Amino acid sequence: MPRPRLAMALLLAASALPLASCATTAPRAAAITPSGPLAVGAHEATIAGVRIWYRVAGTWDGRSAPVVFLAGGPGGNSYVFERTAGPHLEPNRLMVYYHQRGTGRSERPASGDYALATLAADVEALRVHLGVPKIAIVAHSFGAVIGLEFAARFPDRLAAAILAGGLWNAPLSCREQAGRIEANHPDAYRSMIAAGPLTDDGVCERVFAAFRGAARERFNEENMFPGRAALDELNRLEAESGLSNTRELSGAVFRQGLLQYRFAGAPRVTAPVLVLSGALDYAAGPRTQRALAEALPRGRLIEYPGLGHWMFIEDPRRFARDASAFLRSAPRN
Numbered sequence: 001m002p003r004p005r006l007a008m009a010l011l012l013a014a015s016a017l018p019l020a021s022c023a024t025t026a027p028r029a030a031a032i033t034p035s036g037p038l039a040v041g042a043h044e045a046t047i048a049g050v051r052i053w054y055r056v057a058g059t060w061d062g063r064s065a066p067v068v069f070l071a072g073g074p075g076g077n078s079y080v081f082e083r084t085a086g087p088h089l090e091p092n093r094l095m096v097y098y099h100q101r102g103t104g105r106s107e108r109p110a111s112g113d114y115a116l117a118t119l120a121a122d123v124e125a126l127r128v129h130l131g132v133p134k135i136a137i138v139a140h141s142f143g144a145v146i147g148l149e150f151a152a153r154f155p156d157r158l159a160a161a162i163l164a165g166g167l168w169n170a171p172l173s174c175r176e177q178a179g180r181i182e183a184n185h186p187d188a189y190r191s192m193i194a195a196g197p198l199t200d201d202g203v204c205e206r207v208f209a210a211f212r213g214a215a216r217e218r219f220n221e222e223n224m225f226p227g228r229a230a231l232d233e234l235n236r237l238e239a240e241s242g243l244s245n246t247r248e249l250s251g252a253v254f255r256q257g258l259l260q261y262r263f264a265g266a267p268r269v270t271a272p273v274l275v276l277s278g279a280l281d282y283a284a285g286p287r288t289q290r291a292l293a294e295a296l297p298r299g300r301l302i303e304y305p306g307l308g309h310w311m312f313i314e315d316p317r318r319f320a321r322d323a324s325a326f327l328r329s330a331p332r333n
Helices: 004-011 079-083 116-130 143-153 170-184 186-192 203-208 213-224 228-241 248-255 286-295 316-328
Strands: 041-047 050-058 067-070 094-098 135-140 158-164 273-278 299-304
Touching (some): 050 116, 067 116, 067 143, 079 228, 135 143, 143 158, 158 316, 170 186, 170 213, 170 286, 273 316, 286 299, 299 316
Parallel strands (some): 067 135, 135 158
Antiparallel strands (some): 041 050, 050 094
């Protein structure tokens, strides 16, 4: 069975000039010291009967929407982002590093409820708990599914969204993966299409089954990581965190049909959305990311030449610079 973070590469088989160049030069509002649920530090809150963990860090002017980070996996947590791009965002924004139900330091629900509607409702419940009228989100990989579902279900509660290598149309991503297999692994591709032409309903399953064991892991890694350095750093940070993926959330969302997931709520997303895409991210698929930016009413794309699926590990300063500039242009609350 693939490692949890690589399952997303199989799902998704299984960014341009920085915005900082056009950032405003207006004086920054004086920072305040948040208190209660927004106080800097670690917190626990009971949301829909589940104990949820989150950590607050950064700077707040009392008006800007706090930024909630939604990790991928499925079943990952915020630790890697907290140690890479997160600290570069904190001087300009209040960050909320949130562990979804059943992940990281948060509780595994006794009900086993990991429905996408529930995961999106948890984000809204977190916003209510924080006591703010709106939040912004930064979402990576599978986290974009939760972010997009939240954006469509609670459009007036989202100030802005940044989606990095986000899942939104699994068959479209898997078609890009199939193209990679055809170009680089012709024997595997011939076996994959032996049963007939690829269809949207089955392309992810075919791609998922194209490799086994170590070959599958190598394929995932070559799709996500243009070089070895980012993979080594990811492995180091995951070991440092001491946190593991229980695979409970992952297994649940796959059983719900994540391999066929297509986000259908784009017209309901009224907030501005920045899509960040690694030009060499063949897990999410560069063409798939461009299509996402085009599908969203207020979508914008930045594509990073030379970067892959974990662009906030590969170039955390640029990631944070572009994200900060975009967030400055978003509604204040």
